[in-house]
Amino acid sequence: MIICKNCGAEVNTNYCPECGQASSEGRYNFKHLVKDILDVFFKFKDTIFPTIADSIKSPAITTHQYLNGKRVDVYNPIKYVFFLALINSFLILQFKLLDAYLKSQDVVQNTITKFYTSNISIVEMMSIPILSLFSFLFFKDKKFNYSENVILNCFLNGNVFIFGIVLSLIQLVFRQNSALIILTNEYFNYLSMIYMAIVYMYFFNEKTLKGFLVSAIVVVLNYLVYGILLGFISNFFY
Template identity: 30%
Template sequence: MTNCKACNIELTSKYCPNCGQSSQLKRIDGHYIIHEIEHVLHFERGILYTIKELIVNPGQNVRNYLSENRSRLVKPIIFIIVTSLVYSTCSNFFHLEDGYIRYFDSNKSTTSTIFEWVQGHYGYANIIMGIFIALWTKLFFRKYKLNIFEILILLCFVIGMGMLIYSVFAIIQGLTHFKVMQIAGIVGFVYTTWAIGQFYEKEKVINYVKAFFAYILGMITFALTAIIIGIIVDIVIKH
């Protein structure tokens, strides 16, 4: 008889009766790696399935994730990290310097440095921006009684899909050399507005209007915060 290495409960079968951990872990080899890749890409509950469901019916699927079944969709944090990495990889591979937002500043200030970082790291910047969008979404949809963390889960999925949209356009621009990243910004904005509005009772047109303003105000608040931080840092440095 042996004890579970995870929770130290006595094992009476191949799996721990307490935590479900296998009594003997499989050795990591080529077969194990292939199995893990297949698990991640699985069409019934992996990242490809998640992408398909978020394209077809994002609102209903995220609601199901929050209240019914959290095993079919990829974990939201993992999803946004993976999709951000996909976009960053595409952007760096094709050397897309302008991206889908341009910021010009003749003076080398802290604010310009912040926005240069944003232009070069859209994946991470969108995650930060999601916090601001979540706050406005919470305000506009407060009658639905969702907490800020549940809204952040919604935005992880939605912004993650936005990253994939930008990735597709990045590949198109990289291969054709047509400047299409501004179009990507519009498509991503339309998808985000539609997905958020659909999440909150898709039959109500007003919800799409609220989603529109939540997204716009989230972006504006994010930009203003970056500018204020830049100004404060410059004032501190000068004194």
């Protein structure tokens, strides 16, 4: 007799009779990661809004539940971050919300930001493998594999996109105030980094000053490597 990891019902078949989840769901691994990537293109579930609510309220708990097998009622995390990245980039590009910020940058930063805004969805998704590598290496003693770190950072980046969407909607109201747009974008970047570090603390159960500092190092390293990579790639296009 097997206990379903999603709903807790007793299962003696290949699929849970209560929720339909496969009874063989084990630890999240590379096979699951490939399946979730394929699901982005071939499946659609209506669980995104409950997942948004749960992930915003308790990102660490939502990720742990997904990795531990509670997946039927949770939106595919790769599709989650991709969907939210598309909405976020649509608002930014459609309403030119970064134009004022672009004008405030020097030549080098402006080139990178132009490339970023022109390819925002793809570029944002590029950061997840990098961030996952750093979180995997710095918290290796927590025994989470690389694929599990990818899922954590999909939920985490998806949440940051939600905050970005809210910010974009607010900026639409004040879009004529260039100084405010520039200021809010600057603060948003810093607050996002702090938010990510705090989520790492809770997910990896390192709720100490040392845990926060290690988490902050992971986030800062990601931004540095990500920025260098963006600069390198943007030179080929601008």
